Every structure is written in C-alpha cells, then in structure tokens.
Amino acid sequence: MNYTLEQLRGLVAVAEELHFGRAAARLRMTQPPLSRQIQKLEAAVGAQLLDRDNRRVALTPAGEAFLAEARRILAIAESAPELAQRVSSGFSGLVRLGFTSASTFGILGRLLNELELHLPEVHVELYEMVTREQIAALAGQDIDLGLARPPFDPEMFDSRLLHREALLLAVHESHPLTELSRPVVPADLAGEPLIFHSQQKARYFYDLVVSMVPLAQERVVHTVSQVMTMLWLVSAGRGVAFVPASAQLLGVPAVTYLPLRTPIPQPVELHLLWPRHSHNPALERVLQVLDGLML
Amino acid sequence: MNYTLEQLRGLVAVAEELHFGRAAARLRMTQPPLSRQIQKLEAAVGAQLLDRDNRRVALTPAGEAFLAEARRILAIAESAPELAQRVSSGFSGLVRLGFTSASTFGILGRLLNELELHLPEVHVELYEMVTREQIAALAGQDIDLGLARPPFDPEMFDSRLLHREALLLAVHESHPLTELSRPVVPADLAGEPLIFHSQQKARYFYDLVVSMVPLAQERVVHTVSQVMTMLWLVSAGRGVAFVPASAQLLGVPAVTYLPLRTPIPQPVELHLLWPRHSHNPALERVLQVLDGLML
DNA sequence: GTAGTTCATGCCGTGAAGGTATCAATCGAT
DNA sequence: ATCGATTGATACCTTCACGGCATGAACTAC
Numbered sequence: 290m291n292y293t294l295e296q297l298r299g300l301v302a303v304a305e306e307l308h309f310g311r312a313a314a315r316l317r318m319t320q321p322p323l324s325r326q327i328q329k330l331e332a333a334v335g336a337q338l339l340d341r342d343n344r345r346v347a348l349t350p351a352g353e354a355f356l357a358e359a360r361r362i363l364a365i366a367e368s369a370p371e372l373a374q375r376v377s378s379g380f381s382g383l384v385r386l387g388f389t390s391a392s393t394f395g396i397l398g399r400l401l402n403e404l405e406l407h408l409p410e411v412h413v414e415l416y417e418m419v420t421r422e423q424i425a426a427l428a429g430q431d432i433d434l435g436l437a438r439p440p441f442d443p444e445m446f447d448s449r450l451l452h453r454e455a456l457l458l459a460v461h462e463s464h465p466l467t468e469l470s471r472p473v474v475p476a477d478l479a480g481e482p483l484i485f486h487s488q489q490k491a492r493y494f495y496d497l498v499v500s501m502v503p504l505a506q507e508r509v510v511h512t513v514s515q516v517m518t519m520l521w522l523v524s525a526g527r528g529v530a531f532v533p534a535s536a537q538l539l540g541v542p543a544v545t546y547l548p549l550r551t552p553i554p555q556p557v558e559l560h561l562l563w564p565r566h567s568h569n570p571a572l573e574r575v576l577q578v579l580d581g582l583m584l
Numbered sequence: 585m586n587y588t589l590e591q592l593r594g595l596v597a598v599a600e601e602l603h604f605g606r607a608a609a610r611l612r613m614t615q616p617p618l619s620r621q622i623q624k625l626e627a628a629v630g631a632q633l634l635d636r637d638n639r640r641v642a643l644t645p646a647g648e649a650f651l652a653e654a655r656r657i658l659a660i661a662e663s664a665p666e667l668a669q670r671v672s673s674g675f676s677g678l679v680r681l682g683f684t685s686a687s688t689f690g691i692l693g694r695l696l697n698e699l700e701l702h703l704p705e706v707h708v709e710l711y712e713m714v715t716r717e718q719i720a721a722l723a724g725q726d727i728d729l730g731l732a733r734p735p736f737d738p739e740m741f742d743s744r745l746l747h748r749e750a751l752l753l754a755v756h757e758s759h760p761l762t763e764l765s766r767p768v769v770p771a772d773l774a775g776e777p778l779i780f781h782s783q784q785k786a787r788y789f790y791d792l793v794v795s796m797v798p799l800a801q802e803r804v805v806h807t808v809s810q811v812m813t814m815l816w817l818v819s820a821g822r823g824v825a826f827v828p829a830s831a832q833l834l835g836v837p838a839v840t841y842l843p844l845r846t847p848i849p850q851p852v853e854l855h856l857l858w859p860r861h862s863h864n865p866a867l868e869r870v871l872q873v874l875d876g877l878m879l
Numbered sequence: 880g881t882a883g884t885t886c887a888t889g890c891c892g893t894g895a896a897g898g899t900a901t902c903a904a905t906c907g908a909t
Numbered sequence: 910a911t912c913g914a915t916t917g918a919t920a921c922c923t924t925c926a927c928g929g930c931a932t933g934a935a936c937t938a939c
Contacts, residue, residue, distance in 0.1 A: 291589070291590075292589075292661075293588055293589060293590075294586070294587075294588060294589055295586075295588075295927095308885085309885075309886060309887095310884090310885070310886085318928065318929085319928070319929055319930080320885085320886075320887095321886090321887075321888080321928080321929075321930080321931095322927065322928045322929075323928095324886060324887060324888090325887085325888090325927085325928090326927090328887090333665070334664070334665040334668050334669070335665055335668070335669050335672075336665070336668040336669050336671070336672035337672065338668065340863065341885095341886065342885090342886080342935075342936080343884080343885050343886055343887090343934075343935045343936050343937090344884085344885075344886090344935085344936060344937070345885095346885095346886085349672070349863065350671050350672070350677050350678075350863075350864055350865060350866065351668040351669070351671040351672035351865070352668075353671075354667055354668055354671040354676075354677075355664055355665075355667065355668040355671075358660055358661075358663075358664035358667065358668075359664070361660055362657050362660050362661055362664075365653055365656055365657050365660075366587075366657055368653075369629070369650055369653035369654070369657075370587075370628070370629040370630055370631070370650075372649055372650065372653065373629050373630070373631040373633065373646040373647075373649055373650040373653075374629070374630050374631050374646070376631070376645050376646040376648075376649040376650075377630075377631035377632065377644070377645070377646035381649075382645055382649075383645075568635065568644065568645075569645055570645060570646070571645065590896095603916085604916070604917060604918095605915090605916070605917085613896095613897070613898085614897070614898060614899080615916080615917075615918095616897080616898075616899085616900095616917090616918075616919080616920095617896060617897045617898075618897095619917060619918060619919090620896080620897090620918090620919095621896090623918090636916095636917065637904080637905080637916090637917080638903075638904045638905050638906090638915080638916055638917055638918090639904085639905055639906070639915085639916075639917090640916095641916095641917085
C-alpha cells in the first residue's frame with residue numbers, strides 16, 4: 290500500500306490545527322474525508338501518527354518524526370515545478386562554452402560579466418580549445434556555444450560576429466620602428482625577422498596575415514600557434530609578430546604594439562558559434578541576452 | 585493543478601528506461617496510462633520534461649532538473665514510513681532523563697552505556713535536577729524518566745529500584761578514625777563536628793541518616809544539600825559527613841571513606857521513576873532494556 | 880440530563896485512473 | 910517505394926477511490 294501527497298498535506302494541516310474540522314476547512318474540504326485520509330496514511334505508513342479521541346488531537350512521537358519528513362517532501366514538491374520552469378525557460382541552467390586561449394581573455398571576461406548580470410542562474414562552464422576542437426565539440430554535443438574564429442560550416446552552425454579588432458605589429462620596445470610617427474606598412478618590414486603563425490595550428494591568423502600583409506613571410510624565424518608564445522619571443526628580441534589588438538592586455542614586458550596599415554581597418558574577427566538546432570533553453574536565452582551585443 | 589507520487593515514479597521509470605513500454609512493464613501497468621501520467625505531470629509542472637517522438641525518448645534540461653527533485657522526494661517518501669515505524673516501536677526516538685547530580689555520576693554512565701549498546705537510535709537528553717524537581721517535571725511532561733531517590737507517589741508514578749549502596753563516613757585523611765580496624769559505629773562520633781544534609785533540600789539523605797545513625801545530629805557545623813559540597817568541606821577539615829559509597833568516584837582529595845555500621849547493609853537507594861501512563865514508545869523500550877538490571 | 884462538540888462511519892455519486900483496441904508516425908528491410 | 914514492425918498517443922469503457930452528506934458515538938460542560 291502506498292500514500293499520496295494529498296494525504297501528507299492532510300497530515301500537515303491536522304498537525305498544525307490539531308483539529309480535524311478546522312484542518313478540513315483550510316484544505317477546502319469537509320471533515321469526514323480528511324479523517325479517512327489520515328486513516329489511510331497511517332495504514333500505509335504502518336504506524337499511528339495522531340493520537341485522537343473525541344476531545345483532543347495530538348501527534349504521537351512517530352507522527353512528529355513522520356511530519357518532519359512530510360514537510361520536507363512537500364517543500365521539495367512545491368518548489369520543483371518552479372525550478373523546472375526556470376530551466377525550461379532558460380533562466381536557469383548550464384551552458385558549456387568553448388573559447389580559444391589568450392587572445393579572447395578580454396572579451397571572455399566581458400561576456401561572462403554580461404551573462405552574470407542578466408542570467409545569474411545560468412551556470413557557464415568554460416572549455417579552452419582551439420577553433421577546430423570547438424567545432425568538433427559542438428557537433429558532438431560536448432559544448433553548447435563556441436567563441437571562435439572563422440571559417441565555420443554554415444550548414445551545421447549558426448554564428449554571429451561578436452568582436453572585431455585591429456591587427457598590430459608587436460616589436461621589442463627598443464626596435465627602430467617604434468620611432469615611426471605613422472602606421473607601419475608592409476614595405477617597412479623588408480628583411481625584418483618574423484615570428485609567424487603556424488599554418489596548421491593557427492590557420493585563421495595565418496590566412497589573415499597572408500591576405501592583409503603581402504610579402505609577410507619573407508624572413509620567418511619562428512613558427513608558433515599561440516599568441517602568448519609570440520609575444521614572449523618578441524620580448525626576448527627574436528623578431529616582430531602580427532597580433533590582434535587584444536594581445537596588449539596580456540601585459541608581456543618590453544613589447545610595444547605598433548599600428549599597422551591593413552586593407553580593412555579591423556580585420557581580426559571573433560564569432561559566437563552554436564549548433565543550428567540546440568535543445569538547451571539556457572543557450573537560447575544566452576543568445577537572446579547577447580543579441581546585438583558587440584564586445 | 586497538482587501532481588502525485590505515482591506520476592513521479594512514472595517519470596523516474598521512463599527516464600531510466602527511455603522507453604514507455606518497458607517503463608510501464610516495470611511499473612506493472614500498460615503503456616497508455618503511463619503516457620497520460622507523464623502528460624499530466626508535465627501539465628502540472630508547467631514544463632516539458634521529456635522530448636519524445638515515435639522513435640526516441642529523451643529528457644529535456646527541465647526534465648533533468650525536475651527528475652533530480654523527483655528522486656529526492658521519492659527517496660524521502662520511501663524511507664519515511666520505516667523511520668516512523670522505528671519511532672513508533674521505540675527503537676528510535678528521544679527520552680528525556682532527569683538525574684540528581686554528583687551522587688549518580690557512576691550509575692548514570694553505566695546506564696547510558698547500556699542504552700547506547702541496545703538502543704543506539706534512542707537519543708537520551710539529560711536534565712540535572714533534584715528529586716523534587718524531577719517529580720514535577722515528570723508530572724508536567726518535561727522529562728520522560730527520572731533517576732531519583734524515594735519517596736515517590738505510587739499513584740502517579742511507576743518506579744523500580746535500580747541501585748543500592750552503602751552509607752560511608754567521609755573523613756579527612758588525617759583523622760584519627762582512619763586508624764580504626766573495624767566499621768565505625770555511631771558511638772565513635774560523639775562530639776565529632778558533623779557536616780549534615782539539609783532537611784529541606786536533601787530530604788532523602790536527611791531522613792536516611794537520621795534513621796540509620798541515631799544521635800547523628802549532635803554537633804552539626806554545616807547544613808548542605810549537595811554531596812560534592814560536603815566532600816569539599818571534609819577535605820577542608822571542617823568535619824565528617826555521611827555520604828553514599830558512589831561519592832568515592834568523585835575524587836575529592838584528602839578525603840578517606842570509612843565503612844559505617846548501619847541496620848541495613850546498603851541503605852542508600854536510587855530508583856528509576858516514570859509516569860504511569862507514558863505515550864513515549866522510546867521510554868517503553870528503554871524500560872524494557874533496563875528491566876531487571878541493577879547497576 | 881441535555882445540549883454541544885468532535886471524530887468516525889455508512890452511503891451515494893462523480894470523476895479519475897487503468898485496461899483494451901486502435902491510430903499515427905517513423906524506421907528498416909526487401 | 911512498399912510493407913511490416915515498433916512505439917507513443919488517443920478513444921472508449923469500466924472500475925474504484927475520493928469527496929460530500931447524513932448520522933453515529935463518545936465525551937464535556939452547564
């Protein structure tokens with residue numbers, strides 16, 4: 290035999306009123322069915338919960354103990370639908386966010402602040418991975434949202450430009466080019482030792498720089514995949530490097546960032562990327578909050 | 585609208601099987617009513633919990649969240665009857681025990697050990713109070729059981745002798761009587777300064793000593809209600825005192841305990857005392873465990 | 880003793896839950 | 910592409926559990 294939530298509500302009402310009639314009134318019912326509810330509950334529980342005669346009603350010790358459990362059950366039962374609704378509407382939940390390292394630190398912070406502000410109940414789990422890994426993780430449902438650089442397959446993913454920034458030339462602070470009072474142009478770099486992006490592991494930057502700075506690969510002395518590594522090599526005086534403007538935030542010492550003339554003023558793009566048909570309401574809500582936002 | 589525990593069980597089954605037919609079989613029912621159960625649950629909760637078409641069943645994020653709550657509810661709901669039964673049978677619960685101070689420390693420890701051993705789920709709350717206070721507290725339902733000394737009203741209370749011990753004479757270790765190679769007799773105490781029990785506050789000992797040791801009150805220098813106080817006065821050389829044998833355990837320095845010839849060998853009684861009609865099952869069980877036990 | 884209070888019980892009608900049969904949609908095999 | 914198999918949803922029926930009303934039983938108070 291088993292008991293019901295209604296019976297628990299009956300027990301709580303009677304325990305609080307210590308009077309069947311009043312308890313029944315509070316439950317919008319009449320006294321007889323309430324009496325039977327309690328009887329059935331006692332039968333189901335296998336213990337007398339209320340000590341009652343025609344004059345007074347009192348909880349037995351077993352009733353006290355069971356009442357506490359009943360209250361716990363009812364508290365959860367009442368709050369659970371609201372929780373489910375919040376999750377369903379996306380106001381509560383989990384979004385797993387992939388992001389590329391170093392270069393996105395500044396944007397990532399602002400993004401998380403924005404979400405914290407508007408969706409405090411949405412928990413964001415962070416996964417550091419390069420663009421290619423993000424695409425695989427999105428396809429495999431391992432992350433919900435990526436913060437990555439083109440190109441993406443528009444068949445599989447929706448995406449939106451989130452941030453656009455300039456390409457700068459990172460040089461050692463003692464470098465002669467720092468004396469220049471105009472933007473650097475490709476011709477200035479003739480014979481300059483270059484720290485360059487890996488064609489495989491940093492394909493976006495490789496392609497971007499090649500298209501933005503003709504003749505750039507003349508004297509490549511290092512091939513690197515991470516912006517941070519480039520900056521430390523510049524700091525060590527190994528050469529100059531093309532980096533996104535946000536690299537300035539990384540605070541690598543003895544490096545100066547020089548403006549660079551490019552065909553497009555801010556050619557470095559960072560996109561939001563997500564599966565075309567996601568079933569995560571929190572993701573929908575996150576996208577809605579970020580809609581139109583440029584960081 | 586509201587939901588039921590049955591619906592929660594349905595949800596859990598479907599979530600575990602991810603298949604309505606198998607889940608229904610596990611619940612010993614057919615598939616159609618289970619489908620309706622889930623539909624009603626979703627309506628009551630106000631959120632879609634399962635994503636289902638004719639080919640596959642999956643939990644929505646809201647379903648995941650709600651499922652966790654459902655499991656919590658069902659876990660409590662299943663364990664609660666057992667808890668109530670344990671309380672009802674007295675194997676779990678609370679017994680509030682009154683005890684008189686110092687003189688009962690040794691017996692109290694053994695008593696609690698015995699209960700701990702046989703009734704580990706019964707919690708014993710301790711209340712230090714003199715016999716008179718215990719009687720009032722028992723009558724007022726403030727304690728369930730007393731550890732006290734006669735006399736009691738047998739109309740109101742049941743009682744049972746739990747411990748019987750000798751009455752000793754406490755003297756300073758330098759006292760001439762310590763040289764005696766036989767029990768002290770009343771005549772030995774002629775002219776001896778006595779630390780005596782208060783007639784009001786320690787009536788049991790007062791009456792007991794008066795009946796056991798004729799002429800005892802000849803030279804009373806202090807009137808005291810607590811055994812511990814008596815011993816410290818003896819230790820300070822203020823006189824001699826009649827104390828129960830268990831006072832030896834209190835470890836008051838420079839006090840020696842001498843055997844005393846009394847009409848009855850072990851005249852000091854300690855009783856268990858409880859209301860004749862208690863409604864505390866844990867008390868019944870405690871009495872049953874202690875039945876016949878002499879400490 | 881009588882009236883009033885309060886919980887339990889008997890009886891009845893409604894409605895909700897489960898069962899059977901069937902539909903609708905989808906997948907896989909031929 | 911067609912057909913059968915699978916699976917969740919729906920229609921319809923029957924049962925029984927629940928709530929309401931009337932009343933009983935036990936006790937209190939005056």
